Amino acid sequence: STGGGKLKPPPVAHYNLNNVTTTPDPLQNRENILLLTPMARFYPAYWDNLLQLKYPHELITLGFILPKTKEGNEATKELQKRITKTQKYGAEKDRFKSIIILREDIDPPISSQDESERHKMQNQKIRRAAMAKARNSLLFSTLGPATSWILWLDADVIETPPTIIQDLARHDQAIIAPNCFQRFWNAEKKEMDERPYDFNNWQDSPTALDLAKQMGPDDILLEGYAEMATFRTLMAYLSKEDGLLHEELPLDGVGGAALLVKADVHRDGAMFPAFSFYNLIETEGFAKMAKRLGWQPVGLPNYKVYHYNE
């Protein structure tokens, strides 16, 4: 030993994963939330919604991944502007613990972000595989040893209850999905209305399982396409106006629009398959993989979040 050099030795970090709790009362237990968003476009309403979250911002780390397209550059600039405003000039209580922005290193498979183009069935497999890789890059690069929960929130989810983190965590579920709706102008009723938007939260059906059996190992089942009727039970259609807000529904497939996940689920290895996994892909494949690891996803049909209306 030389008796020490000039530089201060780098700290050694110890983490007992046993001491990182993930409880129904994360606020009381000061649990760290990692809020992850893949972002192709920046919506000011998304940021406004983040700001109104009632969970202590100093316990929330934000992680973003944006594509390396022109649109991605534009979104990065807009995001950066709002971040500076909040983190540098904003009220202390508004500031988040830390923020990580990743830019993708691969070209996106489909250049257009228009809804009609990106929802075309033949485009779905490559698009969802690319989305899966983006989610995994973001997750693997940002999850730390002190993270208790991951809140997946899409960039176009622009309205959630301010207590969404507390409300979802209260259920003490490994994976929990609110119901993703969309507000629209009902021309008939001449008033604002809402409709189901995300069809990736579902319970399996014998038909879907039969369809999968007839498929090749690389094929994927998709939800929400008339040409491939699955007869799955879709959570999107199960919300009841007079239903209990906290009613639970076990799920076999989940979407990523809004999803609270215990960090240990990801730590066990549950990720977003970019390949056909039991003929499922991305967030739906994630649900299946979590189930194989012994974690049961649930949904809340009557607890709503809202997707942007293009």
Next chain:
Amino acid sequence: STGGGKLKPPPVAHYNLNNVTTTPDPLQNRENILLLTPMARFYPAYWDNLLQLKYPHELITLGFILPKTKEGNEATKELQKRITKTQKYGAEKDRFKSIIILREDIDPPISSQDESERHKMQNQKIRRAAMAKARNSLLFSTLGPATSWILWLDADVIETPPTIIQDLARHDQAIIAPNCFQRFWNAEKKEMDERPYDFNNWQDSPTALDLAKQMGPDDILLEGYAEMATFRTLMAYLSKEDGLLHEELPLDGVGGAALLVKADVHRDGAMFPAFSFYNLIETEGFAKMAKRLGWQPVGLPNYKVYHYNE
């Protein structure tokens, strides 16, 4: 805006994954290495071997995960002692960039770490599933946005060439495995000798694929058991004394004793399945998953590292 609070705003970290290179010359390009070790026992020779690595230590982050058993406590203490000696009192050039130590939060399925007990076939599935989860916890918690390569190195691998990182990276392969041998006293020859140790680096065989076809979806194929002859091509047996040091062999299964992986392979989602994946598990399942993601593992039959002899 309140015009700013009392605390300095936390920094916003930007990472362009495109600027994090993973090249055949990592030293020249100052690429960050994450060296990951699941550790049930501490071997002083393992640490001595780390210290003699010729890759700049200031570019190497070490990550450990230890079980929460009595043995794990003991190993943590021993590890901590050597860390303090190196990081605090050691020569500057010996110090590593940073060190993260994780303790598992689940009870290990098999309490004994004795080789005969842990190698019993009926114990293998639960044991390897637990190992897979330990590797994933470690990986998901330590991989950062600036990591270029992950070097997996078991705690009982006590001898590697000092230039192992440069030597393996030079091949520019997504996943590359040296051949893991073991030194022993050859009583017949009355001299030190060496023998193949790790049988998880293999090329598939029609027999193994047939065996898998006849198995249930939750069963796993194991290598190195007489009661389940797979007739796979085992890299362990392919080393030649006069062979080229850098000869490559494409692999279908890999072991974790020593394994260099490009960070993007993991970022795409390739992890260690703790469940039967194509009837494979843990590191062998990882190889299959990587292949499904388009990454081809290779091995170096004549490039050797050495496992401790109990």
